[in-house]
Amino acid sequence: MSAAAIPVEQIKTITMSIYRYDPTVDEKPYMQDLVVEIPTDKDIMVLDALHLAKQQEPSLSYRRSCREGVCGSDGMNINGKNGLACVTPLSEVLKRNKITLRPMPGLPVVRDLIVDMKQFFDQLEKVKPYLITKSDSPDIERKQTPEDREELDGLYECILCGCCSTSCPSFWWNPDKFLGPAALLQSWRFIADTRDEATEERLDDLEDAFSLYRCHGIMNCVSVCPKGLNPTEAISNIRNKLLTREKN
Amino acid sequence: MLVNEVINAKDLPVMEFDGIIVGGGGAGMRASLQLAESGLNTAVISKVFPTRSHTVSAQGGITCAIQSDDPDDDWRWHMFDTVKGSDYIGDQEAIEYMCSEGPKAVFELEHMGLPFSRTEEGRIYQRPFGGQSKDYGKGGQATRTCAAADRTGHSLLHTLYQANLKAGTNFLNEWFAVDLVLNTDDAVVGVIAFKIETGEIYYIKSKATVLATGGAGRIYSSTTNALINSGDGIGMALRAGMPVQDIEMWQFHPTGIHGAGTLVTEGCRGEGGYLLNKDGERFMERYAPNAKDLASRDVVARSMALEILEGRGCGPNADHIFLRLDHLGPEVVHKRLPGITELSKTFAGVDPAVQPIPVVPTCHYMMGGIPTNINGQVISVENGEDKIVDGLFAAGEVACVSVHGGNRLGGNSLLDLVVFGRAAGLYIEESMKQGVEMKNASVDDIDKALERLNKLNASTQGEQVSILKEKMQQNMQNNFGVFRRGDLMEKGIEELSHTRDEVDNMFLQDKSATFNTARIEALEMQNLFEVAEATAITANERKESRGAHARDDHPERDDDNWLKHSIYYAETKEVSKRDVNYRPKTVQAFQPMVRSY
Ligand SMILES: Cc1cc2nc3c(=O)[nH]c(=O)nc-3n(C[C@H](O)[C@H](O)[C@H](O)COP(=O)(O)OP(=O)(O)OC[C@H]3O[C@@H](n4cnc5c(N)ncnc54)[C@H](O)[C@@H]3O)c2cc1C
Ligand code: SF4
Ligand code: SF4
Ligand code: FES
Numbered sequence: 001m002s003a004a005a006i007p008v009e010q011i012k013t014i015t016m017s018i019y020r021y022d023p024t025v026d027e028k029p030y031m032q033d034l035v036v037e038i039p040t041d042k043d044i045m046v047l048d049a050l051h052l053a054k055q056q057e058p059s060l061s062y063r064r065s066c067r068e069g070v071c072g073s074d075g076m077n078i079n080g081k082n083g084l085a086c087v088t089p090l091s092e093v094l095k096r097n098k099i100t101l102r103p104m105p106g107l108p109v110v111r112d113l114i115v116d117m118k119q120f121f122d123q124l125e126k127v128k129p130y131l132i133t134k135s136d137s138p139d140i141e142r143k144q145t146p147e148d149r150e151e152l153d154g155l156y157e158c159i160l161c162g163c164c165s166t167s168c169p170s171f172w173w174n175p176d177k178f179l180g181p182a183a184l185l186q187s188w189r190f191i192a193d194t195r196d197e198a199t200e201e202r203l204d205d206l207e208d209a210f211s212l213y214r215c216h217g218i219m220n221c222v223s224v225c226p227k228g229l230n231p232t233e234a235i236s237n238i239r240n241k242l243l244t245r246e247k248n
Numbered sequence: 249m250l251v252n253e254v255i256n257a258k259d260l261p262v263m264e265f266d267g268i269i270v271g272g273g274g275a276g277m278r279a280s281l282q283l284a285e286s287g288l289n290t291a292v293i294s295k296v297f298p299t300r301s302h303t304v305s306a307q308g309g310i311t312c313a314i315q316s317d318d319p320d321d322d323w324r325w326h327m328f329d330t331v332k333g334s335d336y337i338g339d340q341e342a343i344e345y346m347c348s349e350g351p352k353a354v355f356e357l358e359h360m361g362l363p364f365s366r367t368e369e370g371r372i373y374q375r376p377f378g379g380q381s382k383d384y385g386k387g388g389q390a391t392r393t394c395a396a397a398d399r400t401g402h403s404l405l406h407t408l409y410q411a412n413l414k415a416g417t418n419f420l421n422e423w424f425a426v427d428l429v430l431n432t433d434d435a436v437v438g439v440i441a442f443k444i445e446t447g448e449i450y451y452i453k454s455k456a457t458v459l460a461t462g463g464a465g466r467i468y469s470s471t472t473n474a475l476i477n478s479g480d481g482i483g484m485a486l487r488a489g490m491p492v493q494d495i496e497m498w499q500f501h502p503t504g505i506h507g508a509g510t511l512v513t514e515g516c517r518g519e520g521g522y523l524l525n526k527d528g529e530r531f532m533e534r535y536a537p538n539a540k541d542l543a544s545r546d547v548v549a550r551s552m553a554l555e556i557l558e559g560r561g562c563g564p565n566a567d568h569i570f571l572r573l574d575h576l577g578p579e580v581v582h583k584r585l586p587g588i589t590e591l592s593k594t595f596a597g598v599d600p601a602v603q604p605i606p607v608v609p610t611c612h613y614m615m616g617g618i619p620t621n622i623n624g625q626v627i628s629v630e631n632g633e634d635k636i637v638d639g640l641f642a643a644g645e646v647a648c649v650s651v652h653g654g655n656r657l658g659g660n661s662l663l664d665l666v667v668f669g670r671a672a673g674l675y676i677e678e679s680m681k682q683g684v685e686m687k688n689a690s691v692d693d694i695d696k697a698l699e700r701l702n703k704l705n706a707s708t709q710g711e712q713v714s715i716l717k718e719k720m721q722q723n724m725q726n727n728f729g730v731f732r733r734g735d736l737m738e739k740g741i742e743e744l745s746h747t748r749d750e751v752d753n754m755f756l757q758d759k760s761a762t763f764n765t766a767r768i769e770a771l772e773m774q775n776l777f778e779v780a781e782a783t784a785i786t787a788n789e790r791k792e793s794r795g796a797h798a799r800d801d802h803p804e805r806d807d808d809n810w811l812k813h814s815i816y817y818a819e820t821k822e823v824s825k826r827d828v829n830y831r832p833k834t835v836q837a838f839q840p841m842v843r844s845y
Contacts, residue, residue, distance in 0.1 A: 024762050042507070055714050058766045059758040063296075066474045068510045068591060070402060071300040087594050110445055111763040117297070130410035131361030140314070140351075141358035143370035149363065156363045156396075156403060160299055195361065 010041045014094060016053050018060065019102040022111050029109065031100075032057075038090065046093065046101070047074055047085040062113040069226060072159035075166070076113050077102040082163035082224040104166035106175065119175045120162050126179060127187035127205070132198035148194040155189035155234065157227050158182060164221035164231055170214040178214035179206075181221035181231030188234035191241065203242055212238060250761040251447040252705055257694035260440075264453045264686070265291050265418075267676050270425045270439060270481065271460030272298030274306075274401070274665035275644025277408040277417075278353075279458050279624075282673025284415040288680055291418040293425050293441055293452070295476065295768070298409050302462050302474040303665065306401020307587060308515035309375060309393035310357075310666075311659030312350040316371040317391040318382070323347040324835055326392060328384045330660060333544050334653025335795035335805065336840040337494065337813060339829035342649045345622050346660075346667045348834075353666040354394055362407040364396050365584075375584075376518040377658040379544040379845070389542060393659040398513050398587040404662060424768055425480065427697040428457065428488040428640070429689045435638035436488070437689045440697045444768065447761025451694055455684045456639060456676045459485065459618065459626075460669065463645040464779040468611035468729075469721035472504050472511040476772075481646035483775025485618045486782065486818035487700070490628055490637060493648040493813045493826065495616035495779070496787035499656055499796050500730050502548040504610025506568040508595035511612065512588050512605055514658040517541045519584050521573040523552065524604065525560040536845040543845035546655045546796045549609035553730045556608075563606060570604035577601070609730050614779075615656050615796065616786075617648035619815070619826070624649075624672025629815050629826055639687065641676065643668045650813065653828075654795020703753075704770055710755035713766070713773045719747060720780050728787055733800045737788040744781050751777045782816045789823040790814055807840055 013035050021029035034053045038044060047064055054060045062085070063073040069087035076085055079093050079100050093099050107115040133142075165171045165180035179187070187206065190196045206212045212235065221231040249259055267283050269276045272294030283290040294301065313323040327347040331338055358364060358372065365373035372394045380390040396403035412419075425441045429451060436457050442449040464479025465471035482492060502523070503512045517523075522541045525531050535551040536543035543551075552569050561567050573581055578601040582589055585600070592600045619627045624641040627634045643649075644665045651664055727740030751774055758766040792806035793799050812825035830837040 022760055022762055024760055055712075058712070058714075059760065059764075061763050061765045063300075065296050065300045065476045066302070066305050068305065069594065070399075070587075071296075071304050071474065073296065073300045089594075111760075114763050116445075121297075125413060128414075130414040131359075133359070137355075137359040139355070141355050141364070141372050144366050145370050146366045146368065149366045152363045156406070157399065159304075159402070160297075190361075193361065193363075 010039050011037045012040050013037050014049070015098045016049060017098060017100045018053070018112070020112055021109055022059070043089045043091045045086050046078060046088045046090055046099065049090055049099070050085060061111045070159060072161035075104050075161040075163045077104055082167045084161060084163070084226045087226060104162055106166045106172040115166070117162055120165055120180070120182065123179045123183040124160070124186060127183045128198070128202065129186045129190065131190060131193065131196055133195065134197045142195050144194055151192045152189060154229055155185060155192060158185055158229060159227060161226065163224045163226060167220040167224045169218060169220070170216060174210060174214055177210035179211050181235070184212060184215070184238065185229060185231040185234045188238055191238065203245060206238060207242065249449050251442040251449045251701070251767070252759045252761045254705070255449060255698050255702055257691040257698060260449065260451045260694060262451045262453050265289050266454065266680055267456040267458065268293060268438065268452055268454040269458040269460055271462060271644065272419070272421070273301035273460060273462050273644060274303040274404055274408060274662060275669040276458070276460030277405070277412055278666045278669030279460060279643055279673040280417050281408065281412050281415055282670055282677060284412060284417040286677040288677065291420050293420045293423045293439070295422065295424045295444065297421050298419065299406055301405060302477055303401045303405040305474060305511070306404070306662055307398045307511065308377065308513035308518065309395035309400045309659045310354060310404065310662035311377060311380070311393045311657065312354045312663055313347065313392060314351045314354055314372060314374070314394060316367060317374040321382070321390065321392060323350065325382055325384060325390065327835070328838055329379055329381055330651060330657055331838045332385065332843060333379045333655050333657040335655055335843060336653065336811060337650070337794065337828050338653030339650045340832040340837050341829045342622050343651050344832040344835065346651050346663060349667050350663050353663070353670055357404060357407060357666060360407050360411040362396060362403050364394060375515055376542060378514050378517070378539070378542045378548065379657040380542070389539070393515070393518065395515065398515055398585045401662065424771070425484070426701050426771060428484050429694055429697045430488050431687060431689045431693050433638070433687070435687050436640035437687050440694070440701070445763050447764070453686070453689070455680070455686055456641060458624065458641040458643060458672055459646050460642070460644045461646045463614045464776060465611050465614065467721065467724050467776050467780040467783065469725045470504065470509050471611040472501055472509055473611070478772035478776050479779035480772065480775045481642065482617065482782070483778040485626070486778045489817070489819060490618060490626060490640070491815045491817050492782050493616055493619040493815055494650060494653070495782045495816055496790055496814060497615035497654050497796050498611060498783065499545055499613040499615060500549040500609040501612035502545060502552055502609055503571055503607040504612070505591065505595045506606035506608050509610050510591055510595050511610070512571065512591060512607065514545070516571060516573055516585060516588060519580060520576050521571055524570040524572055525555045526562045526566060527560060531555055531560070539845035544655055545658065546798070547845055549730055550798055552609050568606040568608045571607045572604045573600040574602055574604070613656055613661065614645055615648070615652040615654065617646050618642040619813070620647045620649050622649060622668070622671060623675035624668055625675070629824065641672045643672045654797060700771070700774065704756045704767065705759065707753065707755050710753045711750045713754060713770050716747060716751055716754060717773055717776070720744070720777060724780055724783070728784055731798050731800055732787055734788065737784065741784045741788060744784055747777070748781070778818060782818065785821055786814045786816045786823050811840060
């Protein structure tokens, strides 16, 4: 969409205050205020507004792909809260015609709104986020009842956007030791899957003091997840499972 | 060596692999899984983290005769439907292979952990989709599309990523492939690619290069496709002198959300939803008395466009159609279509369990692509003869094997990805076992592949990417849409030819080496433009109506002249014809019939 295509009477201007940093050019990060013309006849998403800003300032950098909230590319900090730019209506976040965008906190900034997600994905890989089976596969599919399959609802939908882990204080302090809400949600996704045959190993891996137990139930993760998932609940499910295992 | 310097082939660092796969979508990751499991030294190059690939957006499902809903279902019926759906220019050997191998590929996905929805018997849940029949069109609607709620693509892509992690695949994530390296023997010997984060650039050398770069829906201004769907593989192939096949065949999906372009799946109609015009009429009953709302996509899209053209569209501007779901009840809508509920609320402001969704036909899928055989080997056509291109493979939406012909059936793309991603992997694995030598490229060969990048880096003036893109998208939308007409297409082609120069010489203002999205958008724009031009010229050349290609000035299908694939080369901008394969191995070929639903 270009601003030029919109009739003048349907335009208003907003200020987008955006975190800028290109390590090859800038000594240190700074906030840049861009005045952007947006249409008034319809609501647009924060991502659309970013596109308009980028037409003015082509060097402005951010990730995006699906523009419909399913790929997890454009997690960012919008007025202090993590979310996906592509499914956040501008009207919901404009405050006195202004919006402030920063990269997700806690991870190194690569450039502008783009963070280095390595730490996040390293933690994910630690939970062995794949189905582990030991018995032979049948010629057709493995059977699973609709009820057992329902256990995966609220878990398998994670889009790995990072909004949760980068709003979790425990992850900020110990990003290499505490696995973080996203990875733990995936851990539970496989423990909860009746087809998986590695529950014991998975639980063994989580028993140290940090991986799981650094979660203090602050629930930041739940309040920001754009898919409405509940990592805190997954974490407490894993805890319960560990507890009952100890008792037996 | 950084991407923003003047890049000389002789200083360029080299990485070497047995096989590289450009693309981490469904097709790419199915191929890479095969190769990683066979212990070959392979890498996946993807411009986005793999789970951000467009496959993640696929909703409705993967069509396959796994005999869950109907124990008597038969892959041959699926084959019949697919041939008919293709309007008889799908290659029957390839369709036979896809439909018969399909169940194996789908069960493999389940074994990897794909969280399919389930039936009461614990089997994979299947839903009806458009163009599906039992008993070769004589037994009524079939129920053949395997689904994980309405998040099948997400589930499939994440599952494949997980399986690749388990198999230890090398991932070059957020790397951008610029161009193919072709040596003087016309063998493809790898690609030029750079790491987006740092700008480090390499010649990535390999014995086998697989293009799995997906579609190019962004040539149109209104599309269901992700922003990254810029046809990079098509651009690379055309510039390297390879052809594209049936590239004029673009599917317009009946139900893109009005204004936003985001898709709501055909599964909505599969679950019992239907379309209404402004008079509240279920108009599909008129156009397709038997299949009604589940007629083939091209048929439904045209019917909707006609309703709108004839003044029966909904809304104040009479410019859309309503998709009704509320009669299914909130239970079905929320359980079977949770993603649709979310998208409708976000992008149309309606809860489909209560109100109808405003929809319009929207560019969705590229049936054409780089021609390949069923092993994924790329084919070039010389003097009317097929010739295999040494070292180059293609799979997924970028390829044209061709199982979709003039019109793809819903759910057949995901099947295409896993069946032919796997087939390419199997073929490469087998040929590597037999021994394939690494071929070399000269400094000149590599310099040639660097030309485009160097030119962009040297640019000091020229047009902006965003302006060129918008111009092209409007042109394609207006002149090469659901209905096409010779005079408008001529005008569109003329306009493109004026833009060509600007696209080749556009201005890159931001020369930073660090995560430079402006550079990427510029490179993508050049690829989009190759696809747009190929589409425009070929569409104008095919003087008939077939599948998704509907011409007002040639309204009939012309089997005498056009029961053929189109073949286009960028160098000459000429269109030729290639025979359609009517030689399946185990069944009799299905002969062209009048196509009614
Ligand atoms: C909204 C929507 C819903 C759909 N629903 C269904 C459905 O229900 N069923 C069905 O069968 N089909 C469906 N389709 C179609 C199907 O999803 C796509 O055809 C399919 O996912 C394409 O997969 P692919 O692997 O070929 O490419 P993609 O998934 O698009 O992947 C392309 C890959 O190539 C990489 N890449 C591209 N260019 C470069 C480059 N220059 N350098 C490095 N990497 C590059 C990308 O990073 C990406 O990893 C749907 C399509 C859309 C748009
Ligand atoms: S609940 Fe646990 S995981 Fe979630 S934000 Fe708080 S500490 Fe982090
Ligand atoms: S749990 Fe939610 S917030 Fe966290 S990565 Fe997954 S989708 Fe994003
Ligand atoms: S762009 Fe894909 S989630 Fe926002």
